């Protein structure tokens with residue numbers, strides 16, 4: 001009998017320690033002191049020089065964006081792997097997260113605890129040494145023991161935000177996967193953003209556009225053909241990075257994206 005009481009007490013103790021630990025871990029801010037200060041002038045300069053999306057916002061919306069950058073940096077750990085983290089890194093990671101969810105100010109990526117920046121691209125096992133063949137992954141959402149983390153190649157993040165327009169943006173790409181994953185399935189249907197009634201038309205649109213990519217009739221990166229989740233991530237990069245071009249080349253798809261993200265970035269141009 002005493003043994004049973006002992007085992008139950010032990011289980012109770014372990015559960016309590018786990019609950020206290022997870023509560024502290026979830027509520028602890030990674031960088032709380034930033035919230036007490038005004039938005040740093042050098043952060044603003046980085047946004048102005050590198051993030052076209054921000055540069056095209058109205059002054060009021062810029063303020064809102066800056067607050068969200070501060071909050072993101074306060075909440076999430078941004079860590080360099082074999083590299084020192086700079087202010088540019090922090091601002092660009094935060095911008096990648098905020099841009100797709102700018103219309104949803106209360107969304108704070110509960111499924112992200114840490115963003116890891118690598119000094120190069122890496123392979124799927126996070127190896128970056130020169131001996132590793134095929135190290136060409138630019139970003140990844142962690143799974144298994146890496147759950148809760150996002151991994152990005154710093155040079156590719158910097159290239160994505162170099163103040164010019166392209167169709168690729170590794171930061172936005174990975175945060176789109178996280179938004180997609182928030183409903184439990186990374187399947188190209190970000191249910192936290194849209195109603196069930198919209199699932200079928202969206203799947204139809206994916207199929208239609210994929211057929212065009214396959215026959216070379218689309219300027220969307222062929223990587224979008226990998227699966228529906230990659231399709232969503234790839235077209236979202238295009239949507240936020242070069243809205244004018246995407247709207248003129250893919251008006252229907254563009255309208256779908258406006259509905260999904262509840263914003264029209266072309267209006268900021």
Ligand SMILES: [Zn+2]
Nearest residue numbers: 173177230233
């Ligand atoms: Zn991807």
